[in-house]
Structure formats: structure tokens, C-alpha cells
Amino acid sequence: MQKSGWSEFEIGAMLRSFEGATNNIAITHQEDRPYSKSNSFTASVADWRIVKPVFNKEYCIDCQFCWIYCPDISIISRDKKMIGIDMDHCKGCGICVEVCPTNPKSLLMFPEQQDEEAALSEWPAKEKKEN
């Protein structure tokens, strides 16, 4: 899709979120929605993020806390299963990591340039609880 910058729109133009019919938009997955070229969903914010969450499926219990608390709807969940992160829209705020309840956490923040496999290889071990 061809994108438009904010200065390319006519003054007073009506900006629509979607192209065409939107009857079932609430139950349509983000990647299947007919976003219009004036919708900010089509723009990435990834180029200014300096830290990113990395997901380690091995420890995830699909509690959905990260999905509930992410302020940017960047956690991708299907059929109540956490399946990944929308890295085009994640701001790197770290809230998902804060709320993840597993031990060790199933999400951890890493520098933006960090290779994902390398991040997974240095995942911390389970912490022992002190009595």
C-alpha cells in the first residue's frame, strides 16, 4: 500500500480508518483489516525503539497479562495463546515484561540490535524462592 504523510492531505480532508466495508472489524485480526493509507497502523514506529521485548515461548503459560496491559496492542494473541509481538508497533516500554508472572519471565527486554537467538541463549534460569 502506498503511504501518505500528514502534509500530503488536503486541509479539511476526512481521514477514514478503513477502506470499504467494516462490518466485522472488531473480530477481524489486525493483519486482515482493510486499513486505509491515512491510518497510523500502516506506519511503523520500530525505527526509534532502542530496546525491545523478546519472547521465550518455553516459559509462557498463556496467561494473557501481556496482551491485556500492552498500551499499543502489540502483543499478538490467537485463541488465547500468546504467539508473538507486533514489532512494527511495539514502543519498547517494557510493561509486558513487568506484568509477565512466570519464573523466569517469558518476556525480557534486550537492546534493539540484539539477535533474537542470542537473546534466547542467554535467558536467565529459574530463580529459587527464599524461605
Ligand code: SF4
Ligand atoms: S514493550 Fe510495551 S509496547 Fe512493546 S509489546 Fe511490551 S508492552 Fe507492548
Ligand code: SF4
Ligand atoms: S504475560 Fe508472560 S506468561 Fe503471560 S502470556 Fe504474556 S508472555 Fe506468556
